[in-house]
């Protein structure tokens with residue numbers, strides 16, 4: 283359905299790329315009527331009535347499929363929806379619409395990407411959109427346990443570890459434990475969550491009734507470390523920038539938490555990268571949506 287509320291699609295596959303990163307495939311015959319460029323966004327309607335921005339990683343109008351990569355941060359409507367959604371569910375979205383510019387004038391000599399868990403899909407889409415053979419370097423600031431998602435998406439970027447998150451939120455696992463707790467005794471729910479963890483650590487893709495084993499979750503991936511605290515978004519990315527040779531870099535894409543992105547912009551400018559070669563976008567803020575928008579107005583476009 284293409285209505286004023288947007289395009290209706292069916293969830294056709296859900297794949298755990300790491301404990302808190304999930305790839306969700308949407309299918310709709312109506313995709314052939316839409317256009318999508320690298321860096322575009324869609325707005326998903328998620329219960330109970332929220333609209334949230336996400337980035338198509340792969341858009342195939344002929345097959346009628348679109349992939350999204352979700353950070354299951356646990357604390358919001360969209361993250362909770364993604365953590366518990368199953369193949370067969372229906373969802374409505376607006377867009378695609380232009381968000382992050384995928385070009386910076388001519389073909390880059392060397393392109394640099396820096397982001398966090400929310401930008402894994404954006405980076406995959408932007409890198410796929412570069413002229414073939416463009417040298418790429420970059421990093422993803424990410425919780426250590428989620429570093430396998432960088433490899434699962436075949437990104438040529440270094441995962442740099444943020445401090446491990448503590449506490450109850452644990453993506454799909456937390457959502458499953460929460461819903462189980464509402465319907466059964468708390469002790470049984472805890473057992474169910476543990477069992478789900480064991481299954482999902484080894485079974486990555488769920489499409490309809492098929493369950494495929496994903497060995498990617500078991501592949502080791504070296505993660506550079508940092509001493510930043512759990513709230514210190516941007517510190518690991520900054521540490522990576524300080525030790526990175528930026529020579530020949532003439533195109534930069536930055537995205538992630540608002541203050542982290544602002545910090546990376548300034549550090550790159552101080553390191554001699556012209557502002558006009560930088561594209562920056564805040565994807566979220568520890569201080570909420572309004573703060574995200576306010577900070578973003580200062581970014582180069």
Ligand SMILES: Cc1cc2nc3c(=O)[nH]c(=O)nc-3n(C[C@H](O)[C@H](O)[C@H](O)COP(=O)(O)OP(=O)(O)OC[C@H]3O[C@@H](n4cnc5c(N)ncnc54)[C@H](O)[C@@H]3O)c2cc1C
Pocket residue numbers: 323332334335336337338350351352353354355357358359360361362381399400401403404564565566567568569570
């Ligand atoms: C153009 C655009 C494209 C985006 N594409 C993607 C994408 O492809 N994949 C993706 O995962 N995200 C993406 N995001 C980010 C995503 O829209 C936000 O993270 C959004 O706030 C999630 O909604 P929510 O309902 O889960 O949480 P909200 O209800 O918005 O927020 C609830 C609480 O969680 C906090 N919060 C929000 N996001 C995070 C996070 N990632 N980590 C920790 N705490 C958080 C907020 O500060 C708030 O306190 C994109 C954002 C923009 C602007």
